[in-house]
Amino acid sequence: MINAPEQTKVKIVEPTIFDLSSPGRTGVTMPASDVPETALPPEELLRPDLPLPELAEVDVVRHYMHLSSFNYSVDSGFYPLGSCTMKYNPKINEDTCRLPGFLYTHPLQPIETVQGNLALMYQLQEWLKEISGFAGVTLQPAAGAHGEFTGVLIMRAYHKSRGDHKRVKMLIPDSAHGTNPASSGMMGLQVVQIPSDSRGNVDLKALEAACDDTVVGMMLTNPNTLGLFDENIEKVIELVHNCGGLMYGDGANLNALLGIVRPGDLGFDVMHFNLHKTFSVPHGGGGPGSGPVGVAAHLVDFLPEPLVGIIEEGEDDMPPLYGFVKPAKTIGRMKAFHGHFGGGMVRAFTYIAMHGPDGLRDISQYAVLNANYLQARLRGTYKIPYDRICMHEFVAEGRFEGSDVRALDIAKRLMDYNFHPPTNYFPLIVHEALMIEPTETENKDTLDAFADALIKIAEEAKTNPEVVKSAPHTTKFGRMDEVKAARELVLCCWLPENYSDQ
Amino acid sequence: MTYIPISPRERDAMLETIGVKSLDDLFEDVPAKHRFPKLDLPPALTEMEVLDELSGLAQANENVHSDLISFLGAGAYNHYIPSVVDHMLRRGEFYTAYTPYQPEISQGTLQAIFEYQSLMCALTGMEVSNASHYDGATAAAEAVNLAFAQFRGKRRKVVVSPTVHPQYRAVIRTYTQGMDLELAGDDPNADLESSPENLQSLVSEDTCLVIVQYPDFFGRIYDYTKLIEAAHAKGALVCVVANPTALAMFKTPGAMGADIVVGDGQPLGIPLWYGGPSVGFFTTRKQYVHKMAGRLVGETMDSKGQRSYVLTLTAREQHIKRERATSNICTNQGLIALGTAVYLSLLGKKGLRQVAELCYQKAHYAAAQLSKIEGMGLCFSEPFFHEFALCLNRPVEEVNAHLLEHGILGGYNLGQDYPALKNHMLIAVTEMNTKEDIDALVEALSEVSHD
């Protein structure tokens, strides 16, 4: 438990934007009105006061600059967060997505005035189809979980369209991301958990027993959250298909598969992409993401509306006319407008265009190389519960015989060595899990330094466990009192009392 | 191999440590017949070439900054974005960080979200805000999830005003497909002239939520206090979908008694970007916080006695509650939420009110001038903010084609969603439209009217 020093006054490192406010300041001056004045509506329709802060531009800039300095980021160091694919985000993406033609187009403009946007979206749909082996792609979903929800809606609509109403079960491995059962739960489906076998694959016996004519389908991450490619993937898919179920692929781990294998070729029916993992869209401190969904031919008619299509074929040197089309049995609309165009699609387009087929394969090969290298360096110091050639990530146990140091402590101690910790306590099937995904954009020196730090921490756990258990020591902020936060629930701040009298 | 920093020599040393001969040997678990497909994609471009290609695509668009004068709104608005906003969003410390799961090294993101939550509460007049949803439409759909969970599925009716944005209503229909809910009021053929109190008759003991929009899709301002009282009398919750710029001058939904306020934060310093990403804000009353989806930042103290911030009440969320979670949401719109916080901090109390009043003044000037044109007129007489429905004497497509020839992006064609509003156009005016722009619109529309 956290023992904060006894004191009467909490120390403030950076005041909030409300604390910094002073009456009469402003950061922006708007032009005066150039039209004849109209009377405001009746008083009772207006708000008496707008309690927003008041700051000058320099105050605002310094405040956010201070805040930015409290963050660890990919730009500042190694960020091996498992299942999150924290790769380097190329700077050119930041320029392309801010080209004025993209930045200042309205989503409801006539299609003739936005052919550049539509051509880009069409091309991206085509590229994602080619990369994944699917027949259709929607770019609308805003994030991975949103894509999953889209996929589950499509699966349900498919069964319903065939008059098959008794399917209510979704099969989900015990190693799955929490979004998989949550997406199914949102549809009122019953989640059936399928265990993993001793090699980290789906347990085929348990799967076979669960497969019957009430199965909507299975949601599978492959490579799974242990970083392992399922050795029986074709058999798994066959079992699900044989009972009439559909196979959903969670594309969170697609960074291992570019140019290696296409999920559509393996027999997956639906899959979401995470453009913010695989295709270098930055994570933005928690979003925005972008979660396009690909489907096999028999599901194309169910995709959300609208898709980008060719309205009139081009001729010779005339490009085609792109526009929106509505799939015949569409599940409907997933969000307003067309998805995360600027933040997601333009960046991903730039990234794919700069890699080409060989470059994409390099990405996955080096992502897998880096993960296996780290695994090899740490084997012997940390227990690897499912120890075989991994894909883009692997899971180690953050505990040692005869020591009460936990994965959480190791994670915090890594901060003292200037590394972002791996994902911990996930997947749930590994005790004290440390889930490590280095990505392809790290060099050998960084990987070695990280492995050295982890090996050093393992030593410390034996020789000086207190230093690990009370880490981090070198960061600006120490461990947080999470119980206080949840019990007191201070969720916002305001202008100080008697603010206007200042 | 543009971004891979490993030399062939290093690669070989690493392969040796692993104990395999080649990169290809790492993929033996992948079924051989599908391994290493040849992808039919164009060859790699250099940075110089890709910038050229993307610039070409961007220039193939007509944008509302330098090519067109825009009077198009309908849920996405062309406002001025102070320079500072993008400078902050371009800080790698913000945009290349992940979700702040390690609070010791994520206080920048955490405090920024806490401030965003605070700003949204101040703007909507509510008590708590989450860290954001994908957009206004999905935030409205999540309001249904909250209300449905609040009554534990015992109330199965949602009343949706037909004057909620058509795409928002469409998203609510998509989201609720598996919930066995009745959506009442979601009827484009309903009487659109009538006041919101008419929705009251649809609210029953079985209603979990009533959803209205403020200003409504036609730009009209209503005080929903009476409707909210009536809904509460039946035990239902009320969600108001609000335009955040309007909230700088008009009575807050919080003051009307709303239980949930959602909306799209794009007008607060976020570029149009062809519709996304934007940010969906979601505020509610403290009593519903445990049923609210999405991430939430709370204040606490660290081991050094410093005020600090953490993600809190995380056991509500999908990674812990799995299939029992209210929603599957994981990613929020962190960076875009940061953008709105920077915008609101810069404009502040006076600046935002000024923007709202400029919109109001210019829209009213435009409405007054346009309604003088023979054969045209305002559809509705209620007070409005910065959007209004204009009745034309010919099809909207035809009028908009004419406007486009004059470099004007005309309004939204209401007939595509509301059969009764054939030949009606929804016009949006913001502080970006000068009197000269408005006069040009009036002149171009006078021409069509007399053709």
Place this chain on the structure above:
Amino acid sequence: MNIPTNLKYTKSDEWFDPATGAMGITDYAQSQLSDIVFVELLVEEGDTLEAGKPIASVESVKASAEIYAPAGGKVAAVNKGLADKPEAINSDPYGEAWMIQLEGAAEGDLMDSAAYEKYCAERTH
């Protein structure tokens, strides 16, 4: 670990008092969940329950759990004050933090305190 001998126990870590019909979650359960910050009772006075039906939902700073009825019967009382004081589940799981009281309870297959103690010990490794 506090395991009162006068109570009966379920495999999902609820306790049941055959004398009063009261029930709640055990000391073991609260220690596994850690600091509890939210509790929602899912049943009302007068409801008729079957054993195994969810009666409450509990969230701590790091976990969430459904709480199930240890026995069938009619809900005679619910602890309405608990929602405002979820931390009582940590401090007094067998007393102040009772959840509901059943009337005419049909006991299911419950463990006595010795069996439950053994069951808890098995799981701590």
